[in-house]
Amino acid sequence: MIPYGRQNVNAADIDAVLQVLQSDWLTTGPGVERFEQQLAQTAAVSQAVAVSSGTAALHCAMASIEVQPGDEVIVPAMTFVATANTVVMQGGRPVFADVLPGSLLLDPQSVNALIGPRTKAVVGVDYAGLACDYRALREACRDRWLVADASHSLGGHQDGRPVGCLADLTTFSFHPVKPITCGEGGALVTDRPELAEAARRFRNHGLSADAASRDRQQTWVYEMQSLGFNYRLTDIQCALGLSQLARLDAFINRRREIAARYRQAFSDCSAIQPLAGDSHGHAYHLFVIQVSGERETWFKKFRRRGIGVNVHYLPVHLHAYYRQHYQTGVGMCPVAEAAYERMLSLPIYPAMTDAQVDEVIETALSVAEELGG
Numbered sequence: 001m002i003p004y005g006r007q008n009v010n011a012a013d014i015d016a017v018l019q020v021l022q023s024d025w026l027t028t029g030p031g032v033e034r035f036e037q038q039l040a041q042t043a044a045v046s047q048a049v050a051v052s053s054g055t056a057a058l059h060c061a062m063a064s065i066e067v068q069p070g071d072e073v074i075v076p077a078m079t080f081v082a083t084a085n086t087v088v089m090q091g092g093r094p095v096f097a098d099v100l101p102g103s104l105l106l107d108p109q110s111v112n113a114l115i116g117p118r119t120k121a122v123v124g125v126d127y128a129g130l131a132c133d134y135r136a137l138r139e140a141c142r143d144r145w146l147v148a149d150a151s152h153s154l155g156g157h158q159d160g161r162p163v164g165c166l167a168d169l170t171t172f173s174f175h176p177v178k179p180i181t182c183g184e185g186g187a188l189v190t191d192r193p194e195l196a197e198a199a200r201r202f203r204n205h206g207l208s209a210d211a212a213s214r215d216r217q218q219t220w221v222y223e224m225q226s227l228g229f230n231y232r233l234t235d236i237q238c239a240l241g242l243s244q245l246a247r248l249d250a251f252i253n254r255r256r257e258i259a260a261r262y263r264q265a266f267s268d269c270s271a272i273q274p275l276a277g278d279s280h281g282h283a284y285h286l287f288v289i290q291v292s293g294e295r296e297t298w299f300k301k302f303r304r305r306g307i308g309v310n311v312h313y314l315p316v317h318l319h320a321y322y323r324q325h326y327q328t329g330v331g332m333c334p335v336a337e338a339a340y341e342r343m344l345s346l347p348i349y350p351a352m353t354d355a356q357v358d359e360v361i362e363t364a365l366s367v368a369e370e371l372g373g
């Protein structure tokens with residue numbers, strides 16, 4: 001089976017991890033800071049906070065802007081559940097906005113219609129790897145916090161600016177299918193030192209100082225000022241992340257090559273429509289197509305022929321939890337709902353060979369023909 005996504009780990013990555021295992025610090029050591037510095041540089045911001053997952057990064061983001069009971073946070077319906085769940089974890093209420101039909105990115109007009117006195121923040125999701133129009137979102141969200149869930153888009157650009165500096169706060173995920181991996185991991189980046197400081201406390205039980213800084217200052221003193229979690233990322237994981245980060249541009253370039261081959265191959269096939277957004281800044285975490293006819297039939301035919309297609313995502317407001325607890329349901333975000341019915345994610349990852357890409361293309365075109373496209 002050709003999977004829809006997969007990590008790319010080489011000998012240098014393995015060496016980096018082995019070195020840490022033989023060093024003094026397995027966690028909260030110098031490797032974390034090295035990774036954070038490199039991430040901040042990649043994102044063109046001053047602050048990076050490495051945490052244990054992309055979900056933890058979003059939770060830290062919601063905590064650092066002080067989302068609390070009574071607050072609403074606008075999130076797009078077309079995203080992974082964690083974008084909304086982390087609002088709930090802080091006691092806030094996620095408000096689901098619709099997306100643009102071509103790109104499935106958060107629609108600024110939908111934000112405009114939903115924003116109100118309780119709105120604390122707006123979260124843009126760089127779905128599939130394409131950055132949202134943060135200028136339009138900034139205008140739509142007025143003086144509220146603008147957060148970017150960039151789990152898909154590390155390494156992407158917009159108007160020459162890297163993903164990571166386009167919103168007040170940006171979060172990344174380092175799960176194996178994401179642009180780079182730490183096994184599990186995530187990070188929050190920002191140009192605001194006070195938000196980064198709040199996130200650093202939140203990842204370490206709400207304590208005022210971590211073990212390394214107590215060590216440096218020759219003191220045992222620490223104080224818990226607010227409630228936090230253990231969301232720390234180990235030096236072992238950071239070493240892998242740092243080594244991966246060195247190849248980020250090569251990874252993204254390969255993803256773009258594969259996307260270009262897909263676009264070229266499907267340009268004459270009316271039954272297969274790739275999402276809009278053939279932009280140079282695209283990070284292509286996913287290659288999403290919209291198919292004609294029964295998506296389920298397409299899905300089964302691909303899977304039977306060894307092509308690991310997937311569906312990203314069931315709109316979050318249609319999950320049982322949100323229907324039950326937030327009275328959401330069909331009809332709230334019609335663009336996201338209609339897109340969901342027709343979508344498939346084709347395999348795309350840096351180590352994918354041209355032969356594998358051709359296999360996906362041939363299968364897709366032959367399924368299209370069988371189904372009368």
Ligand SMILES: *Cc1c(COP(=O)(O)O)cnc(C)c1O
Pocket residue numbers: 053054055056079080082083125149151152173174175185186
């Ligand atoms: C992967 C992902 C997350 C969560 O990241 P984890 O590292 O798996 O916790 C959040 N939002 C989006 C859009 C994602 O794709």
